[in-house]
Amino acid sequence: MLEIKNFSKSYNKDKKAVDNLSLKVDSGDIYGFIGHNGAGKTTTLRAIAGILEFEEGDILIDGLSIKEDPVACKKKIAFIPDNPDLYEHLHGIAYLNFIGDIYEVSKADREVLIKKYADELELTDNLGDSISSYSHGMKQKLAIIAALIHKPKLMILDEPFVGLDPKASHTLKQTMGELCKEGSSIFFSTHVLEVAEKLCNKIAIIKGGKLVASGTTEEVKGNNSLENVFLELISVN
Amino acid sequence: MKKIIRLVSIQMGAVLTDMLSLGDSRKKKSKILGYGGLTLFVISMSLLFFMYVFMISEGLKMFDSLDIMPTLMMAITSVIVLMTTIFKIKGTIFAFKDYDLVMSLPVSTTGIVASRLLLLYGLNMLFVCMIMIPATLVYGMKANPSLGFYIISLITLFCIPLVPIALASILGTIVAYISTRFRHRNLFNIIFSVVMVLGLMFFPSFLGDGGQEIVDMSRLLTNQVNELYPLARLYTKAVISYDIWSLLIFIGISLGIFMLYSLVIGRGFKWLNSKMLTGGTRTKFKMGEQKVNTPFVALYKKEMKRFFTTPVYVLNTGFGVILGTLGVIALVVIESPIGDYFDISFDIGQYMSVPEIGGTIGVLGPLMISFFIILSSTTSASISLEGKNMWLLKSLPVSEKTIFFSKIGVNITILAPLILDLILLLLVMNVDVDQGLIMIIVGILSTIFVSQFGLLINIILPNFNWTTETVVVKQSASTLVTLLGGFALIVIQYLLIGLIQIENMAHIIYITLLLIVNLVIYRILMTYGVKKFRGFLV
Numbered sequence A: 001m002l003e004i005k006n007f008s009k010s011y012n013k014d015k016k017a018v019d020n021l022s023l024k025v026d027s028g029d030i031y032g033f034i035g036h037n038g039a040g041k042t043t044t045l046r047a048i049a050g051i052l053e054f055e056e057g058d059i060l061i062d063g064l065s066i067k068e069d070p071v072a073c074k075k076k077i078a079f080i081p082d083n084p085d086l087y088e089h090l091h092g093i094a095y096l097n098f099i100g101d102i103y104e105v106s107k108a109d110r111e112v113l114i115k116k117y118a119d120e121l122e123l124t125d126n127l128g129d130s131i132s133s134y135s136h137g138m139k140q141k142l143a144i145i146a147a148l149i150h151k152p153k154l155m156i157l158d159e160p161f162v163g164l165d166p167k168a169s170h171t172l173k174q175t176m177g178e179l180c181k182e183g184s185s186i187f188f189s190t191h192v193l194e195v196a197e198k199l200c201n202k203i204a205i206i207k208g209g210k211l212v213a214s215g216t217t218e219e220v221k222g223n224n225s226l227e228n229v230f231l232e233l234i235s236v237n
Numbered sequence B: 001m002k003k004i005i006r007l008v009s010i011q012m013g014a015v016l017t018d019m020l021s022l023g024d025s026r027k028k029k030s031k032i033l034g035y036g037g038l039t040l041f042v043i044s045m046s047l048l049f050f051m052y053v054f055m056i057s058e059g060l061k062m063f064d065s066l067d068i069m070p071t072l073m074m075a076i077t078s079v080i081v082l083m084t085t086i087f088k089i090k091g092t093i094f095a096f097k098d099y100d101l102v103m104s105l106p107v108s109t110t111g112i113v114a115s116r117l118l119l120l121y122g123l124n125m126l127f128v129c130m131i132m133i134p135a136t137l138v139y140g141m142k143a144n145p146s147l148g149f150y151i152i153s154l155i156t157l158f159c160i161p162l163v164p165i166a167l168a169s170i171l172g173t174i175v176a177y178i179s180t181r182f183r184h185r186n187l188f189n190i191i192f193s194v195v196m197v198l199g200l201m202f203f204p205s206f207l208g209d210g211g212q213e214i215v216d217m218s219r220l221l222t223n224q225v226n227e228l229y230p231l232a233r234l235y236t237k238a239v240i241s242y243d244i245w246s247l248l249i250f251i252g253i254s255l256g257i258f259m260l261y262s263l264v265i266g267r268g269f270k271w272l273n274s275k276m277l278t279g280g281t282r283t284k285f286k287m288g289e290q291k292v293n294t295p296f297v298a299l300y301k302k303e304m305k306r307f308f309t310t311p312v313y314v315l316n317t318g319f320g321v322i323l324g325t326l327g328v329i330a331l332v333v334i335e336s337p338i339g340d341y342f343d344i345s346f347d348i349g350q351y352m353s354v355p356e357i358g359g360t361i362g363v364l365g366p367l368m369i370s371f372f373i374i375l376s377s378t379t380s381a382s383i384s385l386e387g388k389n390m391w392l393l394k395s396l397p398v399s400e401k402t403i404f405f406s407k408i409g410v411n412i413t414i415l416a417p418l419i420l421d422l423i424l425l426l427l428v429m430n431v432d433v434d435q436g437l438i439m440i441i442v443g444i445l446s447t448i449f450v451s452q453f454g455l456l457i458n459i460i461l462p463n464f465n466w467t468t469e470t471v472v473v474k475q476s477a478s479t480l481v482t483l484l485g486g487f488a489l490i491v492i493q494y495l496l497i498g499l500i501q502i503e504n505m506a507h508i509i510y511i512t513l514l515l516i517v518n519l520v521i522y523r524i525l526m527t528y529g530v531k532k533f534r535g536f537l538v
Helices: A041-048 A070-076 A092-102 A109-121 A136-148 A166-181 A193-199 A217-221 A228-235 B002-019 B028-064 B068-088 B101-102 B109-143 B147-157 B162-180 B184-207 B217-228 B228-240 B245-279 B295-308 B311-335 B337-341 B357-374 B384-395 B400-428 B434-461 B468-475 B477-501 B505-534
Strands: A003-008 A014-027 A029-033 A057-059 A077-080 A154-158 A183-187 A202-207 A212-218
Touching: A003 A041, A014 A041, A014 A057, A014 A202, A014 A212, A029 A041, A029 A166, A029 A228, A029 B468, A041 A077, A041 A183, A057 A217, A070 A077, A070 A183, A077 A136, A077 B228, A092 A109, A092 B295, A109 A136, A109 A166, A136 A217, A166 A183, A166 A193, A183 B311, A193 A217, A193 A228, A202 A217, A202 B505, A212 A217, A212 A228, A212 B028, A217 A228, B002 B109, B028 B068, B068 B109, B068 B217, B068 B228, B101 B109, B109 B147, B109 B162, B109 B245, B147 B228, B147 B245, B217 B228, B245 B400, B295 B311, B295 B400, B295 B434, B311 B357, B311 B400, B311 B468, B357 B400, B357 B434, B357 B477, B384 B468, B400 B434, B400 B505, B434 B477, B434 B505, B468 B477, B477 B505
Parallel strands: A029 A183, A029 A202, A077 A154, A154 A183
Antiparallel strands: A003 A014, A003 A057, A202 A212
């Protein structure tokens, strides 16, 4: 579903933010991407989502290159950034319809899916309000609903649990599991190692722009806890 | 005091960064270029004002009325401060972006209010100096006043913006506060602001007795200003007659009103800000039937909504359209049987001392249309206004071409009423068919030009880290360059009309030129524009 081939990105000549990263996410994977602040997680996620241009390497979504056919790739993706800055001048429902229109979601599907996910995340009552009046958590919920209504094959999430209340976090975890059972894949970054350990079947650890470990959760952590493995890996010079 | 100065300098820095489109630039070279550009802009504008005031002074001297010049300039400056400050209130004093952060700092509310007011004062002083210093120098050269004139002018210079700022703040606060009480607050805000600005523009023309006896229009205007704005009378007495009492009262009233206003604002600062920052009336949403659109229509509707929910955007780019439409409607009513019935119809050609008004409109009409159209570029701010939402736009599965077309489409829609006005005007004025056709084609091509050119310039000069929409819409480098580009085109049009005297030939050459320019800009947008858009770091 997602194949990152020798991806590198630098913002200035002196240092690479991400250096020669290669990784593969298969259908049905919940792939956790962990690393310290500034390790290159967000840069990688943004490049996959087609937001950030890059010169070295390639990223394939369902066999298509994000460089060569960005529109076709983006149709298969849903991306939620760490800070969901949405169109504040729109009402919640108008935003969902906007996303529905862009991804060409049929009227019937749209009505069913908006209701389903808005009810599950307890946002239905607020869909008529302006997004500018939403709290951070409500915006996060709206971004999640918008991402789910077009049934993406690949979800790219940057710190998806930040700002969510415990119930919404639980609902999101369940939904992630359901989506992957249906054949979609999820690649997400997180600092909450317990969540990554419990939720993900695969994990990648990035340090200073370079991938230092990747594979199934069992392979990466072995007999240790993920926290210990992570701390050990990032402390090695 | 140290904290207040620190706050002002940080906020001033943010505003200047917004204005100079330095938001996403970390390079020292770009900053030097930006600030250099600002200095150049201030100097060139001051020089322009100097020349403008010099020409006015020549005229006034001929009619032996040079004495009214300082008052006239002071009145113009006060009106500019008043008009521009009304829309700066929301975003500077109230509902500014970093309200929570600033309020959490260990600075007293009075200190924060003082810093916001000083910021507003500082921004206005820049414009006051740009007009008043050249005006003072010109008056000095022409009237040879004593040293007292310069000293009093310098003292009063700092007081001129105080009362207009206080007045504008009161009006701006009323608009902002009332609009928070409505569900469709932005619509209310736009309508109220338009009515208020129109009122301010036309109110002086309803005063006085029509000026039959007073030939000198400037003196009439100055007299009206003196009657309307008592401070202007005091200013005149202080600057022209060196009346120390008038000077002291002028300074006293200016400072008094400003301080009184500061006290009132200080008291209601927290309360008004919480009112304006919290959402409007909330209703429980019930899921119903949803409408489906194509991706282009969805983007276009989103863009339209962005336009109509940003009052400063509507007022800045749509005001020409509103004025043009009102003017044409008034003309149509006057020329129609309704005008006859109310006895307000008249021969407009005779009124304007142009016997064949239809022919004159045919010759100068395209110039007027171009002028109104170039003032109305919505696209020149449309990329910057994406701001923190740029990630969203870039993550959508739509081509850059569709995104560009949706933005251009909105600009064309906003300008469409002007084309309709034009057709109506041509019908009322009995303009020849060929001249009418030329005007319509010039109108359409100018609309396409301003939409495409504005977009291209904003792609070249974007600013995504703005703090208030006002700066992006009104004062950004992108809107300024778009305006200058439009003016350059009008100069070419004017030169062609002046140089080529063969009937309609100048217009035909201009149309061909516009067509070529539009095609070239389109090509650049689809190649360089797309590449630059993809490269935006968000």
